Amino acid sequence: MTVEKAHEDMIERVLKGDRRTASQLMRIVDDRAEGHLDLLGALYPHTGRAFTAGIAGSPGCGKSTIVDALIGELRKQAKTVGVVAIDPTSALTGGAILGDRVRMQQHGLDEGVFIRSVATRGAQGGISPSTVDICRIMDAMGMDVVLVETVGVGQDEVDVRMAVNVNVVVLSPDTGDAIQIMKAGIMEIADVFVVNKMDKEGAENVFQELRMFLTMNEATRDTPVVRMEARANQGTQELLQAVLAFREPEERTRLRRRLEIRKRAGEVFTEWFEDRFRDRIDENIERIQRGETTPYEIVGAMKEIMEGFNPKQ
Ligand SMILES: Nc1nc2c(ncn2[C@@H]2O[C@H](COP(=O)(O)OP(=O)(O)OP(=O)(O)O)[C@@H](O)[C@H]2O)c(=O)[nH]1
Ligand SMILES: [Mg+2]
Secondary structure, three states: OOHHHHHHHHHHHHHOOOHHHHHHHHHHHHOOOOOHHHHHHHHHHHOOOOEEEEEEEOOOOOHHHHHHHHHHHHHHOOOOEEEEEEEHHHHOOOOOOOHHHHHOHHHOOOOOEEEEEEEOOHHHOOOOHHHHHHHHHHHHHOOOEEEEEEEEOOHHHHHHHHHOOEEEEEEOOOOOHHHHHHHOOOHHHOOEEEEOOOOOOOHHHHHHHHHHHHHOOHHHOOOOEEEOEHHHOEOHHHHHHHHHHOOOOHHHHHHHHHHHHHHHHHHHHHHHHHHHHHHHHHHHHHHHHOOOOOHHHHHHHHHHHHHOOOOOO
């Protein structure tokens, strides 16, 4: 079978919702393996249908428990659900741990649920470039809703925010989150807040404090705050309602799409560039180390080659 035919078959099976093939494709994409750009290119026209939500919050605040509860609720409505759990600790080992999957395993055998963990990549942290691709594969498979679980509320989550339709930030009384979030000016990032672990002491205080801060600012005045006790499946319906009712401002949708396309174009270009010039860079490494030239000179020379290149010819 030719490579083209194999790719075509693969895409066809993914579009039919074949889980094994989807996993295979996700692995190819996660590894940035040969041909992954062609595969993603072929898939691209079949995406954009799923509703995507980010679930962010400090370690242990209850994100996986909430995701689990949401899956249950969505399945009651006969909606299919994809979950991408981003696992920052695995940056150390290079592979995603199974904790989340085990926790969510009550849905593991359900054909309408597809769960995948991805590792964050190295020092850059945040979502690995393939996270958005994996969401897109789930979208193409026909998942109605895709949930992305990420740790922490910070710079990383800004990236996630740009990739999803609605961003949920979870707080719990365990951590001093509420204050930190207000200090860091993260208030505007959340479209929906959850105060989880309402069974615990101090939870109502966190809720009241948060409400008070949100009302002080015009931009955040109407942000819904949902009280939850996720472990007891309390507040799940309210959360789902708030999530599905959220209407992303048109301006943001446009900005999000533009940034995503730009970023994607940049990635595709960088990969091409590295492929094309890797040898040339390698050839010069020793010369650079000997002090005979600099990386800037080498890239300068490449730029000249690039600028002389006319794609229309
Ligand atoms: N008391 C109480 N505990 C909860 C509640 N929801 C979750 N937990 C517990 O909090 C702990 C962490 O829950 P997870 O859902 O794993 O939290 P997480 O945010 O996904 O954690 P990481 O993925 O490790 O960042 C578990 O022991 C849960 O059982 C709740 O409503 N009340
Ligand atoms: Mg988790």
